[in-house]
Amino acid sequence: xxxxxxxxxxxxxxxxxxxxxxxxxxxxxxxxxxxxxxxxxxxxxxxxxxxxxxxxxxxxxxxxxxxxxxxxxxxxxxxxxxxxxxxxxxxxxxxxxxxxxxxxxxxxxxxxxxxxxxxxxxxxxxxxxxxxxxxxxxxxxxxxxxxxxxxxxxxxxxxxxxxxxxxxxxxxxxxxxxxxxxxxxxxxxxxxxxxxxxxxxxxxxxxxxxxxxxxxxxxxxxxxxxxxxxxxxxxxxxxxxxxxxxxxxxxxxxxxxxxxxxxxxxxxxxxxxxxxxxxxxxxxxxxxxxxxxxxxxxxxxxxxxxxxxxxxxxxxxxxxxxxxxxxxxxxxxxxxxxxxxxxxxxxxxxxxxxxxxxxxxxxxxxxxxxxxxxxxxxxxxxxxxxxxxxxxxxxxxxxxxxxxxxxxxxxxxxxxxxxxxxxxxxxxxxxxxxxxxxx
Numbered sequence: 001x002x003x004x005x006x007x008x009x010x011x012x013x014x015x016x017x018x019x020x021x022x023x024x025x026x027x028x029x030x031x032x033x034x035x036x037x038x039x040x041x042x043x044x045x046x047x048x049x050x051x052x053x054x055x056x057x058x059x060x061x062x063x064x065x066x067x068x069x070x071x072x073x074x075x076x077x078x079x080x081x082x083x084x085x086x087x088x089x090x091x092x093x094x095x096x097x098x099x100x101x102x103x104x105x106x107x108x109x110x111x112x113x114x115x116x117x118x119x120x121x122x123x124x125x126x127x128x129x130x131x132x133x134x135x136x137x138x139x140x141x142x143x144x145x146x147x148x149x150x151x152x153x154x155x156x157x158x159x160x161x162x163x164x165x166x167x168x169x170x171x172x173x174x175x176x177x178x179x180x181x182x183x184x185x186x187x188x189x190x191x192x193x194x195x196x197x198x199x200x201x202x203x204x205x206x207x208x209x210x211x212x213x214x215x216x217x218x219x220x221x222x223x224x225x226x227x228x229x230x231x232x233x234x235x236x237x238x239x240x241x242x243x244x245x246x247x248x249x250x251x252x253x254x255x256x257x258x259x260x261x262x263x264x265x266x267x268x269x270x271x272x273x274x275x276x277x278x279x280x281x282x283x284x285x286x287x288x289x290x291x292x293x294x295x296x297x298x299x300x301x302x303x304x305x306x307x308x309x310x311x312x313x314x315x316x317x318x319x320x321x322x323x324x325x326x327x328x329x330x331x332x333x334x335x336x337x338x339x340x341x342x343x344x345x346x347x348x349x350x351x352x353x354x355x356x357x358x359x360x361x362x363x364x365x366x367x368x369x370x371x372x373x374x375x376x377x378x379x380x381x382x383x384x385x386x387x388x389x390x391x392x393x394x395x396x397x398x399x400x401x402x403x404x405x406x407x408x409x410x411x412x413x414x415x416x417x418x419x420x421x422x423x424x425x426x427x428x429x430x431x432x433x434x435x436x437x438x439x
Contacts, residue, residue, distance in 0.1 A: 007041035068097035144255035159192035185211035193231035231406030304333040315360025366407025
């Protein structure tokens with residue numbers, strides 16, 4: 001007999017079915033047993049008369065909640081039952097996986113333990129519909145990303161994650177023994193995206209792991225996350241990249257809204273809105289003036305940069321002024337940007353770069369890249385970098401490379417703002433941080 005999903009039971013009234021799932025609740029009464037069975041599509045009540053099969057009744061009485069079960073029975077209409085107005089009259093039950101008792105915690109309890117404890121038992125926490133929805137949304141989101149890219153002639157790439165030298169800077173690198181030498185985990189596919197531009201691929205994207213040895217314990221940082229990267233050739237400025245991003249994101253939001261909008265509203269209380277085009281834009285100078293007008297004082301060490309409080313303040317300003325969740329902050333000082341960002345011809349202290357803030361959270365960094373060998377080498381030296389460790393990268397630009405630009409986006413941060421999640425730990429399947437390497 002083939003399995004029937006719980007959501008499809010209304011089509012099988014009066015029929016015998018096989019349903020498989022987890023025991024969410026057991027009410028063991030004097031003459032009756034009621035099991036609430038859960039699969040990924042919903043809940044159903046299963047009724048069993050003890051006198052009909054005392055041996056089966058004894059088996060059911062010993063079941064722990066969250067046991068994995070296969071049940072066979074007849075679907076009958078019953079208006080008294082709150083779960084869909086039907087129930088299954090049990091004929092047979094097989095215990096596929098018995099749950100020990102007690103559970104470390106009840107994932108469906110009214111009061112849940114703190115998040116760090118739930119991360120120890122992440123697979124139990126993920127059984128909640130609310131949490132599964134996050135990853136259903138992620139699946140739709142990534143499919144939409146790829147659909148848009150493929151519809152615009154992109155090539156997917158998979159760059160190496162074990163490197164012989166730093167991909168950007170040495171400050172946040174994880175090192176590992178690699179035979180007789182030392183290797184590093186990739187902070188970004190940045191250099192390899194640019195290699196693809198030099199190879200003539202013109203448009204590439206990658207979705208893959210990124211590693212940052214950043215000892216941060218905030219609600220927005222991880223030491224391993226999924227990076228979403230894109231690079232395009234023959235651009236005129238970073239504006240071309242921003243136009244692509246806003247159209248791409250609007251497309252992705254529309255795909256998620258169409259498939260999951262009602263579920264997101266039900267589970268998270270969030271009305272998912274497809275962002276209007278174009279997104280607002282602020283130069284860094286304009287952003288600083290807005291912060292000054294709001295009496296927001298940046299810490300001295302943040303000179304030329306934005307701290308989380310400043311990002312939130314700008315997000316609120318954009319929401320209040322433009323009723324928009326996104327804003328590009330452009331033209332960052334070269335002092336706080338990587339050496340490979342292109343400089344403005346009329347003001348070489350500023351880069352042709354941007355950050356994209358969503359609801360006051362930085363989710364994307366992008367720029368037009370410097371593609372001219374001599375200029376790029378000079379900018380690296382201005383940053384105090386030795387050319388020898390990055391010579392393989394510099395070689396990409398020796399034999400003709402088109403003007404190009406792109407961005408890197410944090411997938412989990414995008415999910416955070418899309419679903420109004422308070423902590424990035426909720427938006428990733430298994431969190432990795434400075435003090436968490438398990439499970």
